[in-house]
Amino acid sequence: MWVRSLFFDHFWLKLFSLLLAVLVWLAVDANVGREMVSREFDAREATTNFIGRRIFIMTESGAHPPVTLDPPNVDIAVRGALAEMAKLDGNDVRAYIRISDRPDFDGTVPVQVQLPKGAALVMVSPAVVRVRTANNP
Numbered sequence: 001m002w003v004r005s006l007f008f009d010h011f012w013l014k015l016f017s018l019l020l021a022v023l024v025w026l027a028v029d030a031n032v033g034r035e036m037v038s039r040e041f042d043a044r045e046a047t048t049n050f051i052g053r054r055i056f057i058m059t060e061s062g063a064h065p066p067v068t069l070d071p072p073n074v075d076i077a078v079r080g081a082l083a084e085m086a087k088l089d090g091n092d093v094r095a096y097i098r099i100s101d102r103p104d105f106d107g108t109v110p111v112q113v114q115l116p117k118g119a120a121l122v123m124v125s126p127a128v129v130r131v132r133t134a135n136n137p
Contacts, residue, residue, distance in 0.1 A: 048088055050090065054073055055069055067099065076095060084119065098112070
């Protein structure tokens with residue numbers, strides 16, 4: 001008798017709970033499984049690292065006061081098609097910052113990266129650099 005009550009008492013609530021659990025499991029399984037396989041193990045893509053790349057300084061005008069960057073170099077990781085990464089030259093990837101023409105500029109600015117077509121930025125480290133002009137020691 002207790003076995004019958006185990007299955008048939010509150011039958012609709014148990015059926016709804018089971019259906020909800022199955023739907024949640026299917027949604028999580030479908031999203032997590034595909035995302036990891038497609039991005040991590042794609043044999044047609046490659047990642048190339050550029051270590052210690054010099055940072056170029058871009059200003060609004062051609063002339064700017066002497067500045068120091070801390071740190072002066074960044075590490076860049078680029079991902080793209082295997083054929084494109086094989087042809088990639090070190091001069092194709094450039095790190096730069098934009099600063100204003102103020103002679104007393106002192107602060108942090110984000111590092112931006114110029115990439116060739118078909119390449120995607122994976123990482124730039126550090127993402128910001130400190131800029132000091134010669135007037136601000």
